Amino acid sequence: MSAAAEVQRTAAVDLGALLDAGDGAVVTLVAGETRLAAHRAVLAARSPVFRAMFQHDTLEASCGEVRMADVGGPVLRQLLSYMYTLQAPQLTDTAPELLAAADRYGLSALKAACEQRVAAQLEVETAAAAAVLAVRHSCPSLTAAAVHFIRASDYKVMATQGWADAMRSCPEHLTEVSRLLSEPPAEASAGRGSSSPSTTTRPLDDPGRSPAAAARHTPPPPDDAAVSRLRSLSQQERGRRLIQAAKQGAAEQLRELLAAGADVAAREEGLGSSWTALHWAAYKGHVAAASCLVGAGAEVDARESLYQGTPLHWAARSGHAGVVRLLVGSSADLNARDRWGQTPLHWAAKWGQAEAAAELLVAGADGGARDGKGRTPLDLARQNRKQQLVDMLTQR
Known part of the structure; x- marks a missing residue:
């Protein structure tokens, strides 16, 4: 739902409910040292999370106090202001934290406004954190903007302290960002940017895919007839074909040859050197072929x-x-x-x-x-x- 549609849908909270609610109409929101009073009716009308909290027999519903350990005091004030006015605050340095809070409490229009602000503030030192934020909170437009920014900056972002910090604190999300960077631009921007599985077609055996995606695209087992024919070849010939398939990036042929007993350590001699199939796959940039060989035990x-x-x-x-x-x-x-x-x-x-x-x-x-x-x-x-x-x- 667009931001405009949400405003139209929720523009008029039934303020009469504030008069009819009686005792318990007000709750206290607590974030660190910050304590703010708010009306249950407003919170429940704006946020599905608060609505569920107050509709059930929860500690917050009974004691009239909601502790928000994942929100800082300034962000809590901005969050509450939005729920009363439906006006996004003038976002500055708190935009990333407010985006995360908006996502946690189901405020989609505020989240979209924060996405736009974070995208407008992208810098080399902060782009890694923005990309991780986008992936973690399923922000397609911010993900696309961050990936584009990192490419446009000639990948200088990947050499910053911000990137190193993200690698230590959020390795799974940064891995997703790295995978998007390795895709062609058209694929990386076509609806990517969430941590949910993508429908973008990727090569088989791509190690960058999520486990769920890998399960959906598990390569079929090698063809029995082809494997049988390959077994009739000499070990030397199977090794030669393995090298050739690695050069071409033919992962299916590699699987068939390996199933037929080809030696994954076979080498091609020439020009004074001796290369394995994995050397060739690496030199040519064939990720699927390299993955197949590594999976088969290549050194x-x-x-x-x-x-x-x-x-x-x-x-x-x-x-x-x-x-x-x-x-x-x-x-x-x-x-x-x-x-x-x-x-x-x-x-x-x-x-x-x-x-x-x-x-x-x-x-x-x-x-x-x-x-x-x-x-x-x-x-x-x-x-x-x-x-x-x-x-x-x-x-x-």
């Missing part, structure tokens, strides 16, 4: 022989944040060293891969790690004129 810290890079090195070098997130979540070594002592973050910084670098930093990669020549990721970003990475690593 996440396997080294290719030329540069001694892990799959995480190659995902970072190519800027595939989704694969970086998958590998980090699968306990890949964030600070693994290649032949020259460089970490995945060194590789991301050298090649200017901001999203991948941000994922690594958020996960706890060592921004001050030095390679064999004493250079940090910041040094490599400066040396290669990757200004976006220079800004990100300097802020960090």
